[in-house]
Amino acid sequence: MRTPAAFLPRLPAPSLVALACCAAALGLPGLAQAQQPPAEKTLEEVTVSGRRGPSYTSRTVQVGTFRDQDPLDVPLTNNAVTREVLDAQGARSLYEALRNTAGVTRSQLNGSVYDNISIRGILVENRGNHRLNGSLPIINLVDVPLENKERVEVLKGASSLYYGFLPPSGLVNYVTKRATATPVTRLNTSVNNHGGVDVHADIGRRFGPEQSMGLRVNAAAGRVETGVQRVEGERSLASAAWDWKVSPTVNLKLDVEHYRKNVSEPPAWTATGRVPRLPGNTTNAGGEWQRYDAAATNVLLHADIALNDAWLLTLEAGRARTERDRRLSEFKLLDPATGAGTLTQYFAEDQVFRNSNQRVELGGRFATSGLTHELTVGVTRNHRDDGLPAYGPSVVRNQNGYAPASLSSLPLPAQTGRIDTRITDLGAYVADRLILNERWQLLAGLRYTDYRYDSLLRAGAARTPNRYDTRQTTPNYSLLYKASENLSFYASYLKGLEETAQPQARHANYGQYLEPAVSRQKEIGLKARLARELLLQAALFDIERQGTTLTPANEQVLTGRTRYRGLELSASGELNANWSMIASAQLMRAEIERSRVVGETGKTPENTPKHTFSLFGEYKLPGVPGLAVNGGIFHVGKRALNNRNSDQLGSYTTLSFGSRYKTRWNQVPVTLQANLDNAADRAYWSTGGNGLMGVGLPRTLRLAASFDF
Numbered sequence: 001m002r003t004p005a006a007f008l009p010r011l012p013a014p015s016l017v018a019l020a021c022c023a024a025a026l027g028l029p030g031l032a033q034a035q036q037p038p039a040e041k042t043l044e045e046v047t048v049s050g051r052r053g054p055s056y057t058s059r060t061v062q063v064g065t066f067r068d069q070d071p072l073d074v075p076l077t078n079n080a081v082t083r084e085v086l087d088a089q090g091a092r093s094l095y096e097a098l099r100n101t102a103g104v105t106r107s108q109l110n111g112s113v114y115d116n117i118s119i120r121g122i123l124v125e126n127r128g129n130h131r132l133n134g135s136l137p138i139i140n141l142v143d144v145p146l147e148n149k150e151r152v153e154v155l156k157g158a159s160s161l162y163y164g165f166l167p168p169s170g171l172v173n174y175v176t177k178r179a180t181a182t183p184v185t186r187l188n189t190s191v192n193n194h195g196g197v198d199v200h201a202d203i204g205r206r207f208g209p210e211q212s213m214g215l216r217v218n219a220a221a222g223r224v225e226t227g228v229q230r231v232e233g234e235r236s237l238a239s240a241a242w243d244w245k246v247s248p249t250v251n252l253k254l255d256v257e258h259y260r261k262n263v264s265e266p267p268a269w270t271a272t273g274r275v276p277r278l279p280g281n282t283t284n285a286g287g288e289w290q291r292y293d294a295a296a297t298n299v300l301l302h303a304d305i306a307l308n309d310a311w312l313l314t315l316e317a318g319r320a321r322t323e324r325d326r327r328l329s330e331f332k333l334l335d336p337a338t339g340a341g342t343l344t345q346y347f348a349e350d351q352v353f354r355n356s357n358q359r360v361e362l363g364g365r366f367a368t369s370g371l372t373h374e375l376t377v378g379v380t381r382n383h384r385d386d387g388l389p390a391y392g393p394s395v396v397r398n399q400n401g402y403a404p405a406s407l408s409s410l411p412l413p414a415q416t417g418r419i420d421t422r423i424t425d426l427g428a429y430v431a432d433r434l435i436l437n438e439r440w441q442l443l444a445g446l447r448y449t450d451y452r453y454d455s456l457l458r459a460g461a462a463r464t465p466n467r468y469d470t471r472q473t474t475p476n477y478s479l480l481y482k483a484s485e486n487l488s489f490y491a492s493y494l495k496g497l498e499e500t501a502q503p504q505a506r507h508a509n510y511g512q513y514l515e516p517a518v519s520r521q522k523e524i525g526l527k528a529r530l531a532r533e534l535l536l537q538a539a540l541f542d543i544e545r546q547g548t549t550l551t552p553a554n555e556q557v558l559t560g561r562t563r564y565r566g567l568e569l570s571a572s573g574e575l576n577a578n579w580s581m582i583a584s585a586q587l588m589r590a591e592i593e594r595s596r597v598v599g600e601t602g603k604t605p606e607n608t609p610k611h612t613f614s615l616f617g618e619y620k621l622p623g624v625p626g627l628a629v630n631g632g633i634f635h636v637g638k639r640a641l642n643n644r645n646s647d648q649l650g651s652y653t654t655l656s657f658g659s660r661y662k663t664r665w666n667q668v669p670v671t672l673q674a675n676l677d678n679a680a681d682r683a684y685w686s687t688g689g690n691g692l693m694g695v696g697l698p699r700t701l702r703l704a705a706s707f708d709f
Helices: 038-049 084-091 095-096
Strands: 078-082 104-107 117-119 128-133 150-157 170-176 184-192 196-205 213-226 233-247 250-264 268-270 291-306 313-327 329-335 339-348 348-369 372-387 394-400 418-435 441-459 462-484 487-498 517-530 533-550 556-574 578-590 611-620 626-637 653-664 667-676 685-689 694-695 701-708
Touching: 078 095, 078 626, 084 578, 084 611, 084 626, 095 104, 095 117, 095 150, 213 611, 329 611, 533 694
Parallel strands: 104 685, 128 170, 268 329
Antiparallel strands: 078 150, 104 117, 150 170, 184 196, 184 701, 196 213, 213 233, 233 250, 250 291, 268 694, 291 313, 313 348, 329 339, 339 394, 348 372, 372 418, 418 441, 441 462, 462 487, 487 517, 517 533, 533 556, 556 578, 578 611, 611 626, 626 653, 653 667, 667 701, 685 694
């Protein structure tokens, strides 16, 4: 088994909340089973219960130093959206999955091309906060497909001990499907009322001597239609997850995935200080020719080597690459009465993003003076290499936001230079989970970081270098009290380093580098498991960080300190044999305590709601075997338009309904399904932030059929 040394926080002080749903159980093939001392009996029970059927919750967490741990032993808020929830909701994107977790909102983009999200009001960075199988930092600049994922997890708060430079919003982890003892041959098809079509094949087999090898292959393709005018495109996925138990002490895993999306990108609305009346939720002020064409390839190799019964050596190496050509636009309303305004069209072609990541880690357990230690020591290196247009060419055209005219396509203007950026993040960490007795656990960790940033702006003959480096050591502590097998209390303190949001092409200081910042998080919480498999979580959290803001001169700069305090609640699992549910709620108070921009101190950070909640339930009808009906409600409260709070984006609530019917056709298991999202067809501002606003997507009915051969 993998011995997870807890890295956690440093002792806390309360103040906000955390919610969490567990992760779907898909245990990674184990290596040599370590001989467990009595304190490990709970983990053995976890493994057994992990073999139950599909569930809305799970008993396993797979992120950071908490791999293979019961959520009740993790002193942080952790949420997981399992495959069963994804299937019941017909979830197609990251936000559709994470709308089930508290404090998750869209940021800047409305989800037409990919999901930019915030957690607890803090942006989830697209280059470091998204991980594949708890390790490889993938690049969230194109929709990450869910067809080959077993579950999506969120570890909320600062995760710098294990992952390096990250904002304290949280880490999103995509866990891939793997071959199981039961062969899988599944064909999924779907169609929506706008004309979108998908087909997906999922094949898994174990083979070789004693079934020592496993292969899970997923392939998908589809036509993208969202119901928004002049938006159409296509998407595809090909992936393979291979594992090989080379010997009783050596286990290998390889994941390869390639996916692409080419779709029209509707413009965002520029936030001019007042929120305008809503356009229709199918309105598009852009043109079909404004394409977002992106492709991503991710490769991750993982090896576990059991040195003996107590120590495990882990080696990982991975690489992620994303390329995109983007013709985006922004609409600026000039006349609220008529809808007249201007459409600025940008051309950001030939963008390349590369991440490579290596990790060497030694984990083990030993006893000293009657105390049990679970120790993890590791070294990691993350290298990022970007190539972007220096100043994306732009064209300004007249347009009407409420009654858009069809605009002709434009030729690609000449590029005016490039920005090449290289970031190297070297880290060494040690974490010790000290088991004091059957009730108390103390976790402590340190990370040493050597971070270097180097960029070169090329504009004509000019060369403008920009360099920064820092070396820091950050601590993490936590204390956990296990009142019983199914009830735990914890307190934690975490300190981390984060890269700050960087000026984009539309900002006056594009190309300028904003230095990393220090964040601090305190959290106290409790977790309980009730009834059949119902996981309850409650947490108070208090986060302090340095954010960014826009000046009146349209420069993106570092602001002072911002504080986020709140309460999170969540429940996920089965109430009885017929009822399943996943629910969340967050109450939060966020405040800009200091700012270098006049008028921001004491205000609420932009796009940060004071409350969110979600509730989704499914009921299996006892009188009709195979039939289940479900429904969900998802609410996001009012959000400040900007850091000056000049206006508010209204709150919104969306409804979803669905049903699933499992039957057989000629002895072939078949599942027929219908899902209706935004059932009331409400038009609403679904997103804000960074000077942009976006409108939520229209009502969508999706019909699907799945065949198991």
